[in-house]
Amino acid sequence: MKRSTFLKLGAVMGALFSIPFNLIAKLSARSGDEKGFKVEAGKDRAGKSISPFEGDVFYTKVSAKDTDGGMFVFESTRIKEGGPILHTHYETDEWWYVLQGEFLIRVGETTYTAKAGDLVFGPRMVPHTFAKIGKGEARVMIAHQPAGKMEEYFRKLSEGVARNMTEEERNELRKAHGFEKVGPPITYLKQ
Incomplete structure (x- = not known):
């Protein structure tokens, strides 16, 4: 057997041999704590809420x-009426x-x-938005699946990253996090 053929065969065998170990490592990393976890009402998973x-x-x-990026779930407590721009997740x-x-x-x-008690689903690539209406506090549980980069995006906003950005820079920030603006927020008559 030629040396180059032997080296290629060795590389292929090494790659095939590593697949089960890579898979086991990935599954182990994903499962994390095999007991699961509880996040109490009014609390944040990491102990620090954000305000994007x-x-x-x-x-x-x-x-x-x-x-492992499979989903991101958060509770949003809102006082102010209104909501985000019309947007599409890729x-x-x-x-x-x-x-x-x-x-x-x-x-x-x-x-x-x-x-309260109603659920609305929005599939990827379909424009969507929402708005809190009415007086007082409102709360909504929101999930992204897969997680994409939304958690990172909200943390950056909470840290003030977009505060002095132009609209063009904000659009680029959104695109870098897997979504884009396609229209204005919902307009509605305040009661």
Whole structure:
């Protein structure tokens, strides 16, 4: 057998041999704590809530790190009416489960009125947004699956990264985190 053929065969065998070990390592890293975990009401998974938007507090319940990027779940407590711009996620489905208060949630061309106990699903690549409506505090559980880079994006906003950015720079920041602006926030008549 020629030396070059022997070296190629050795490289192929090494790669094949490493596959089970790489898979085991990845699965072990993903499972983390085999007992699972509990995040109490009004608490954050890491013990530190964030505020990416004025009048809004996010409590991470399941971090992307917990699921090897499989999902990101957070509770949003909102005082201020309104919500984010109309946007599209490239590779992430999103859902909203209302815990308290009332929200308008637009997915594609349909706008739903959602109250406590209601869930709305928004598939990836479909424009969507939502808005808290009415007075008082409202709470909604939001999930991204897979997690994408949304958790990182919200942390950056909470740290003030976008505070002095131009709209073009904000658009680039969004795209770098897997989504883009496609329209304005929901408009509605305040009661």
